Amino acid sequence: MSSxxxxxxxxxxxxxxxxxxxxxxxxxxxxxxxxxxxxxSQDGRTETHRLDLPERDGDVWHGYVPGLRPGQMYxxxxxGPYAPYEGHRFNYNKLLLDPYAKRLxxxxxxxxxxxxxKVGDKEADLSFDKRDSARxxxxxxxxxxLFAWGRDKAPRTRISxxxxxxxxxxGLTQLHPDVQHKGKFLGLASDAxxxxxxxxxxxxxxxxxxxxxxxxxxxxxxxxxNYWGYxxxxxxxxxxxxxxxxxxxxxxxxVARLHSAGIEVIMDVVYNHTGEGNExxxxxxxxxxxxxxxxxxxxxxxxxxxxxxxxxxxxIDHPMVLRMVLDSLRYWVEEMHxxxxxxxxxxxxxxxxxxxxxxxxxxxxxxxxxxxxRVKLIAEPWDIGPGxxxxxxxxxxxxxxxxxxxxxxxxxxxxxxxxVAVLADRITGSALQFDHSGRPATTSVNFVTxxxxxxxxxxxxxxxxxxxxxxxxxxxxxxxxxxxxMGVEGPTDDPAILAARAQRRRNLLATVMFSQGTPMLxxxxxxxxxxxxNNNAYCQDNExxxxxxxxxxxxxxxxxRRLIAxxxxxxxxxxxxxxxxxxxxxxxxxxxxxxRANGAPMTDADWAWSDLKTLCVEMRIASGxxxxxxxxxxxxxxxxxxPSVPVQLPACPDGRRWRLWIDTAHPEIxxxxxxxxxxxxxxxxxxxxxxxxxxx
Numbered sequence: 001m002s003s004x005x006x007x008x009x010x011x012x013x014x015x016x017x018x019x020x021x022x023x024x025x026x027x028x029x030x031x032x033x034x035x036x037x038x039x040x041s042q043d044g045r046t047e048t049h050r051l052d053l054p055e056r057d058g059d060v061w062h063g064y065v066p067g068l069r070p071g072q073m074y075x076x077x078x079x080g081p082y083a084p085y086e087g088h089r090f091n092y093n094k095l096l097l098d099p100y101a102k103r104l105x106x107x108x109x110x111x112x113x114x115x116x117x118k119v120g121d122k123e124a125d126l127s128f129d130k131r132d133s134a135r136x137x138x139x140x141x142x143x144x145x146l147f148a149w150g151r152d153k154a155p156r157t158r159i160s161x162x163x164x165x166x167x168x169x170x171g172l173t174q175l176h177p178d179v180q181h182k183g184k185f186l187g188l189a190s191d192a193x194x195x196x197x198x199x200x201x202x203x204x205x206x207x208x209x210x211x212x213x214x215x216x217x218x219x220x221x222x223x224x225x226n227y228w229g230y231x232x233x234x235x236x237x238x239x240x241x242x243x244x245x246x247x248x249x250x251x252x253x254x255v256a257r258l259h260s261a262g263i264e265v266i267m268d269v270v271y272n273h274t275g276e277g278n279e280x281x282x283x284x285x286x287x288x289x290x291x292x293x294x295x296x297x298x299x300x301x302x303x304x305x306x307x308x309x310x311x312x313x314x315x316i317d318h319p320m321v322l323r324m325v326l327d328s329l330r331y332w333v334e335e336m337h338x339x340x341x342x343x344x345x346x347x348x349x350x351x352x353x354x355x356x357x358x359x360x361x362x363x364x365x366x367x368x369x370x371x372x373x374r375v376k377l378i379a380e381p382w383d384i385g386p387g388x389x390x391x392x393x394x395x396x397x398x399x400x401x402x403x404x405x406x407x408x409x410x411x412x413x414x415x416x417x418x419x420v421a422v423l424a425d426r427i428t429g430s431a432l433q434f435d436h437s438g439r440p441a442t443t444s445v446n447f448v449t450x451x452x453x454x455x456x457x458x459x460x461x462x463x464x465x466x467x468x469x470x471x472x473x474x475x476x477x478x479x480x481x482x483x484x485x486m487g488v489e490g491p492t493d494d495p496a497i498l499a500a501r502a503q504r505r506r507n508l509l510a511t512v513m514f515s516q517g518t519p520m521l522x523x524x525x526x527x528x529x530x531x532x533x534n535n536n537a538y539c540q541d542n543e544x545x546x547x548x549x550x551x552x553x554x555x556x557x558x559x560x561r562r563l564i565a566x567x568x569x570x571x572x573x574x575x576x577x578x579x580x581x582x583x584x585x586x587x588x589x590x591x592x593x594x595x596r597a598n599g600a601p602m603t604d605a606d607w608a609w610s611d612l613k614t615l616c617v618e619m620r621i622a623s624g625x626x627x628x629x630x631x632x633x634x635x636x637x638x639x640x641x642x643p644s645v646p647v648q649l650p651a652c653p654d655g656r657r658w659r660l661w662i663d664t665a666h667p668e669i670x671x672x673x674x675x676x677x678x679x680x681x682x683x684x685x686x687x688x689x690x691x692x693x694x695x696x
Contacts, residue, residue, distance in 0.1 A: 004039075004049055009064030011057040014327065015100025015236070016074065016142045022066035023142050027076060027098065028059055028320045029290040031088060034079035035061040038095060044073045044105055044139045059320065073105065073139035074098070078289050082116070082128050087292035087301030089283060091116040094133045097233060097285040099324055101140035103248050104237045108284060109136040110217045116283035125279040125302070137284065138240075145335045147252040154339055155262050157203045159376070159399070159442040159518055160574045163564055164266065165202040166450055167523035168228070169210060169242050174546045184244040185210075189257035197263055200526060200557075201564035204264035204376070206342055208451055210251070211267075212237040214275030214284075222471045224539040228451060230344060231275030231310070233285055235328040255337045264339035266376060267332060271314060271325045272348035272383065278304050278311035293318050307348050307385030316349055316362050325362070330371045340376025345383040346398075347390045355387055358395045367395065378445060392433030399518055402430055402444040409448050409511050410459060410482035413504055413684075415641055418610040423639060424594065427617070429516035431578045440576035444517035448508045449525055452478075454535045456508060456525035459483045460501040461490060466533030469544060477536030490533060503684050506559060506664035507639075510686040513563040514573055514637055514662075526560040528553035559667045566661060566688070572635050577622035584623045593618040597640075597681070599648030613642030614681070618650050633691040640681040647681050649674065655693055662688040 009024045017024045027035050039049040053061040076098055080090030094116060097104065112119040113131040121127040173179045173187035181187040188205075197205065212234030215226045229239065238251045255265050274294075276287045279302060286294035296305040296313045304312040315321050332338045343349060350360040366372045378399045381391045394400055405426045412419040425432065429441035449456045454465075463485045467477045486500045505528075512519045523529075524547040531537050537545040567573050579592040594602035595616040606612060620634045633656060638647055649658050658679075660672045665682035674689065681687055 004051065004065055004067070006051045006054060007064040007066065008055045009062045011055075011060040011062050013100075014060065014324070015098060015102070016140065018068070018070050018142055018144050022064055023068035023072065024062065024064045025053060026060055026062040027053065027289065028293075028324075029061060029078055029080075030059040030293045030320070031290050032061070032078045032080040032090060034092075036077040036079070036092075037063070037065075038075045038077060038134070039068075040073040040075070040139055042071075042073075047134060050077070068142060070142050070144040072142040074142065075134065075137060075140055076289065084126055084279065084302040085300070087297045089116050089287050089291040091128065091283055091288060093130050094283045094288050095137045096283070096288045097138065098140045099234075099285060099289070100236050100327070101234055102143035102145060102236050103141040103246075104212045104234055104240055105139040105141060105246070106240055107215055108138060108282070110220055111136045114282040114284060116288065133283075143248055145248065147249055147335075149252070149256060149337065152256045152259055152337060154259060154337065155203070155264050156339075157262075157264055159440070160571075160576055161568065162204055162264075162376075162442075162518050163202045163567070164204045164206050164445070164518065164520040165197065165200070165523055166206045166208070166447075166520055168208045168451065168545070170227075170541065171546050172523050175543075176547075176549050181244045183242070185238070185242050185250045185254040186244050189254040194257060194261045194263075198261050200561055201568060202263065202521065204266050204339065205258065206266040206268060206378075206520070208268050209270055209344075210238055210242060211235055211269065212239045213270075216275075219539050224471065225541050226539065227541040227545050228538040230270050230538070232270040233275045235269075235271070235324065236331055252336055259337070264376070265337075266340040266342055266378070267338050268342045268344060269329075270344040271316070271328075272345040273308040273310045273312050273314055276312060278306065281311060294321055307351060307383050307388065308345055309384045313348055313351075316360075317352065322361055322365060326365055326369065326372070329366075330369070333371050333375055338375070340378065342378040342380065342401075344380050346379035346381060346394065347383040347388050348385065350390075350394075351385065356390055356393070358393055363395050363398075367397075373397070392430070392436075396437060396439050396443075399443050399445050400434070401450070402433070402446055402517065404430060404433065405444065405446045405515070405517070406448050406450075407482055409508060412639070412641060413507050413511070414482060414484045415613075416482075420609075420612045420615045421607045423511075423615055424607075424617070427511065427515040427637075427639075428579050428592070431580070435578045441516040441578045442518045442574070442576055445520050446512050446515050446517040447520040447522070448512055449522040450520070451522065452536070454481055454483055454533075455522060455529050455531050456505055457501075457528050457530045458533055458535070459508070460504040461485055461530065462533040463489060464533070465535040466490075467536050469534060470536060470539055477534075481535060500684070502556065503664060505556065506667060507684065507686050509560060510563055510662065510664055510688075511639070513567045514686070514688060516573070516575060516579065519567070521560075523547060526557050527551070528556055555667070562670065563662070570632060570635060570690070571629070572619050572621060572632050575622050575625070577624055579619060579622050582623035584620065584625075586627065589620065591620045591623045593650070595648075595650070597645050597647045599650075614638070614640045614645055614647070616647060633693070636689040636691070638679075638681050638685070638687040640683070640685050640687075643683045645681050646678045647687075649677055649679060649689070652691065655695075656691050657694055658689045659692050660687060660689050662686065
C-alpha cells in the first residue's frame with residue numbers, strides 16, 4: 001500500500017477492531033502528546049506507514065483506516081515527556097504493543113534497544129535511549145475473532161460437583177506419545193488428552209498462564225525461559241508459543257473440544273503486574289503508553305510499588321486500567337468461551353491506598369458484571385505486600401486457594417505432633433476461614449500440590465528441594481515443604497520405601513477428595529510424575545517441567561479415578577453447607593460426630609493431645625439442607641497416621657449396615673460389607689465406609 005487514509009473513527013471499543021471494511025484503532029493514554037499506529041509489511045519486517053491517531057475523546061486516541069484487513073501487523077508509538085521523577089517514561093523511538101492486541105507474532109528479542117534508557121549509564125533509567133526498538137519487538141496482529149462455535153455449550157458444572165485439574169499446556173502434552181501438536185492448544189484438544197481427562201473424572205482444567213507473556217532477560221541469558229508464564233504482556237492475546245498455525249481459532253477449537261467432553265476451561269490470569277518489571281525493565285507496552293496511569297508508583301514516582309515481587313504493580317485503581325482488566329475478562333468469556341479464572345496474587349487486585357479491601361473497585365466491578373458473575377472465580381489470596389496474606393478474606397462468589405489445607409494435610413500425614421485437630425478443621429471446609437458472609441463450604445479450594453512446589457511424588461520422595469538446574473544456587477523456591485523422603489532422598493529401589501511412598505500418596509489424595517470444599521489435582525500427580533525434587537520449575541521448559549507419560553503408574557491412576565468417582569457419587573463429601581454438629585430437622589440426628597478409635601466421643605482433652613494419631617468422623621447431609629437435597633445415610637471416615645488400630649464402628653440402626661468402599665492400605669477393596677462392630681485400620685491408612693440400607 002503506497003498511501004492510506006485515516007479517518008476519525010471511534011473511541012470504543014479499544015484496540016484494533018475490524019468492521020468488514022477497515023480497522024478502527026483506539027488507544028488509552030492520559031499523558032501522551034501523540035499516539036501513532038505503525039503498520040508493517042506482510043512478513044512483519046518493514047515498517048510501511050506511520051499514522052498519527054487524529055482524534056482524542058477524553059484520554060482515548062482513535063482513528064479509522066479504510067481497507068485494512070485481518071492479518072495486518074501493527075504496533076504503537078507514544079510521544080510525551082520523558083520525566084522519570086514525574087512518573088513519565090515516554091520514548092517515541094520504542095515500538096509498543098497494543099494492550100488490547102488479540103494476537104502477537106512472537107516473543108521479544110532481548111536487546112538493549114528495547115530499553116527506554118541507556119543501559120550501563122550511571123543512574124541508567126534517568127537517561128534516554130534513541131535507538132528504534134522495532135527490529136526486536138513482536139508485532140500485533142489485527143484479528144477477526146469470529147469462530148464457528150456450532151453447538152458449543154458450556155458445561156456449567158456446579159461448584160459442588162467440580163474437580164479441578166491444574167495443568168500447563170506444554171507440560172501436559174509435550175511427552176504424550178499420542179499427541180500430534182505437542183506443546184500446543186491443539187495438542188491439549190487431542191483425543192488422547194480428552195480421553196485421559198474424561199476417564200480421570202475431572203470437571204475443569206485450570207491452565208497456567210496462556211495469555212501472551214515475556215521471557216525474562218536473566219533467564220534467557222542463562223539459557224532458560226519463563227516456562228510458567230507469570231509475566232503477562234498481552235491480556236487479550238494467547239501466547240504465540242502455544243499456537244501451531246498462528247491462529248487464535250486454535251484456542252477456541254481447544255475450548256470447544258473440552259466443552260464437548262464436559263470439561264470446563266479455567267484460565268490462570270495475571271492482572272496484578274506486567275512483564276515490564278521495575279524502572280530498569282524494558283519499554284514494550286504499558287510503560288511507554290502511559291507509565292503514570294498503568295502502574296502504581298511510589299511517593300518518588302521514579303520508582304514502582306512492588307507488592308507482587310516482580311518489580312511493578314498494575315494500577316487497578318485507575319478507571320481505564322480497571323476497564324482494560326474487565327474488558328479482557330469479558331473477551332475471554334464471550335469470544336473465547338472460557339468458564340472461569342484463577343487470579344494470581346489476587347490480594348494485589350484488592351489493594352487501595354489504605355490496604356486490602358474486600359470492597360475494592362475490582363471486586364465490586366466483577367460482582368455487578370452480568371458476564372463475569374456467570375463464571376467461576378478463584379483467588380490466590382496472598383501477595384508479598386504488607387498484610388498480603390488474606391486467606392478467607394475475599395467476597396463471594398470468589399473461591400480461594402487454601403494453602404492451610406495443603407500444609408496441614410501434609411504435616412498430618414508426615415506425622416507432625418498435634419495435627420489431628422488441624423486435620424479436622426481442614427476436612428470440614430476450614431470453617432474458621434470461610435464460614436462467613438454466606439460463603440459456601442465449596443469456597444475452599446483444597447489441594448496438597450500445585451504448580452508452585454513439589455509434585456505429589458516428590459512430596460513423599462524428597463525432604464529438601466533440589467533446584468540447582470534453575471541456576472540460583474538452590475536459593476529459590478520454598479524452603480519448608482512439609483515433605484518426607486521416607487528414608488532415602490530421591491529415587492530408590494527399596495521395595496519397603498516404595499510401598500510406603502505409594503501409601504502416603506494414596507492417603508494425601510484421599511484426604512483431598514474426601515474433604516468439604518473444592519478439590520484440585522495437579523496434572524501428572526495421578527501418574528506418579530516427578531520433577532526430580534525441583535519445587536520451583538518456573539524456568540524448566542524441559543523434561544523437569546514436562547509430564548513423563550512413559551513412567552505412568554497405572555495402579556495409582558486407577559485408584560485416583562476411583563477416589564474422584566466416589567466423591568462424585570456421594571453428596572455428603574461435597575456439600576455447600578458447613579458441618580457444625582447441629583441437629584437435623586429431618587431425623588434429629590447431628591450432622592457431624594467426632595470419634596476416638598475406641599468408639600468414645602472426642603473430648604477437649606483428646607483434641608489437645610499432641611500424640612493422638614487417629615481421627616474418626618461420622619458425616620451426614622448438613623443441618624439446614626432442604627428436603628430435596630437429603631440424600632444418603634452417613635459416611636464414616638477413618639484417618640490413621642499411627643500403627644494398625646482396631647476401630648469401633650458407630651452403631652447401625654435396624655436395616656442398616658456399614659460397607660467399606662475405600663481403604664488406602666488395600667486399594668483393591670471396592671465395596672465390602674463389614675458385619676463386625678469393629679474394623680482394623682492398617683497403619684498409615686484412610687478408610688471410608690458408607691451406611692447403607694439392606695433387606696434380609
